[in-house]
Amino acid sequence: MINSTQLETFKLLLLARQAEMLELEKTGEDATKTVELDQACVGRLSRIDALQSQAMSVETMRRRQLQLSKIGTALQRIANNEFGFCLHCAEEIDYRRLEYDPAAALCIDCANKAEL
């Protein structure tokens, strides 16, 4: 069972990650804009390169959005005293798993099944 000190640590960790990602999001958006502006003056091949790197940064942004929403949900679960329990089977999530990813919403068994 997670005690209140551990819970507070996870909360701070989640908030730090959230802040970090929101910061990265700003820079990511800038990079996408730069690609759009450059398109007019680059040749065809470099335009393909630019589009590819733009697609990559879109993918990175999409993943970041996903992670951000996971973090947001985890913070909400802390507020509701539901943190640390699997969303699927309601079993306690292994502490080491939470240490690795405090935003984990599923226990290791359910996560493995979900990924299959």
Ligand SMILES: [Zn+2]
């Ligand atoms: Zn589970």
